[in-house]
Amino acid sequence: MKFLLTLLFCLCFGLSASPSHAGTQAREYTATVFPVWILLQEIAGNVPGVNVDLLLPAGSGCPHDYAMTPSDRRRLARADVLVMNGLGLEGFLGHAAKRSSLLKPGASVVIAAHDLSGLLSSNGTCGGHSHSGHAPEPCSANPHIFASPSMMAQMARSIAAQLAELDPEHAPLYKTKGQDAAKRLERLAAECRSAGEKLKSRAVIAQHNIFDYLARDMGLNMEAHIQADGHEPSARSMLDLVRLIRAKSVAAVITEPQYPARAGRTLAAETGIPCITLDPAANGPSNLASPLEWYENIMRGNIRTLEQALGTR
Numbered sequence: 001m002k003f004l005l006t007l008l009f010c011l012c013f014g015l016s017a018s019p020s021h022a023g024t025q026a027r028e029y030t031a032t033v034f035p036v037w038i039l040l041q042e043i044a045g046n047v048p049g050v051n052v053d054l055l056l057p058a059g060s061g062c063p064h065d066y067a068m069t070p071s072d073r074r075r076l077a078r079a080d081v082l083v084m085n086g087l088g089l090e091g092f093l094g095h096a097a098k099r100s101s102l103l104k105p106g107a108s109v110v111i112a113a114h115d116l117s118g119l120l121s122s123n124g125t126c127g128g129h130s131h132s133g134h135a136p137e138p139c140s141a142n143p144h145i146f147a148s149p150s151m152m153a154q155m156a157r158s159i160a161a162q163l164a165e166l167d168p169e170h171a172p173l174y175k176t177k178g179q180d181a182a183k184r185l186e187r188l189a190a191e192c193r194s195a196g197e198k199l200k201s202r203a204v205i206a207q208h209n210i211f212d213y214l215a216r217d218m219g220l221n222m223e224a225h226i227q228a229d230g231h232e233p234s235a236r237s238m239l240d241l242v243r244l245i246r247a248k249s250v251a252a253v254i255t256e257p258q259y260p261a262r263a264g265r266t267l268a269a270e271t272g273i274p275c276i277t278l279d280p281a282a283n284g285p286s287n288l289a290s291p292l293e294w295y296e297n298i299m300r301g302n303i304r305t306l307e308q309a310l311g312t313r
Contacts, residue, residue, distance in 0.1 A: 029079070030055050030082050032084040033090070033282075038294075043163065043177045077104055081109075082109050083109075089143035111162075148213030152185045153186045156185060193217060193219070197219065198313055202219060205250055206225055218306065223244060233263055242270050245271045258280075274309045
């Protein structure tokens with residue numbers, strides 16, 4: 001009888017203890033857009049008890065005009081930590097109060113652009129750092145920091161530091177993985193600088209300001225953007241761009257795979273310069289085994305394309 005009572009006690013104790021362990025769910029770390037997901041996957045992908053997810057579809061491109069679907073809203077509502085670019089790229093989330101209403105109670109937000117130096121506006125340099133995910137007034141920062149390996153390196157460190165604060169138990173792992181990712185990206189940035197120093201021509205124009213940071217990395221002169229406020233140029237604007245190309249000895253027109261290249265090709269044909277396509281890594285495959293390696297390969301492909309179009313010395 002005593003044996004049976006002991007057995008029953010053990011069984012009851014075991015059953016009561018098991019659910020609390022089995023019921024522990026992985027924390028959902030959700031990146032808003034594909035480039036942020038690349039870094040989040042590298043930094044938190046193998047952290048125990050963490051599941052990394054992507055909010056917008058991997059192939060959706062730069063999300064300036066994106067509208068969330070009901071599926072997106074459900075995924076967002078499951079996030080324990082939302083990791084976002086934070087420089088206005090996620091306009092689809094609305095203002096901070098609306099964003100909070102879409103998240104579940106207690107969810108945290110990590111801003112990849114937090115404390116970044118060297119932010120650019122659409123027309124020049126933003127002074128200082130970004131401390132709240134937005135550039136200091138009156139500058140409105142160019143949000144396309146992901147198209148620059150040097151800025152991506154800063155983002156990797158920023159994301160890792162913020163995740164370490166949110167999850168002190170795994171802080172050393174976040175910091176180590178963030179540092180490793182940043183070092184790889186800094187080596188890639190050094191490749192960009194080295195390649196840029198050897199280019200014969202440096203003057204270029206692009207569809208819009210998505211390549212401004214990469215141009216700075218490589219020492220290129222970004223003379224103009226074809227689109228104005230996201231709109232295709234008028235006939236008069238096209239004539240002005242032709243004059244600028246000739247006056248500034250622009251050596252190439254840069255387009256991107258996410259948008260139609262008709263205007264860029266027309267300008268190139270009119271002026272006799274090449275129209276090239278660079279990939280800003282704004283979107284990509286959803287089944288990448290090594291997202292950061294994919295990013296490195298994309299950027300090295302961009303370097304080769306620029307070398308072919310602008311010549312080397």
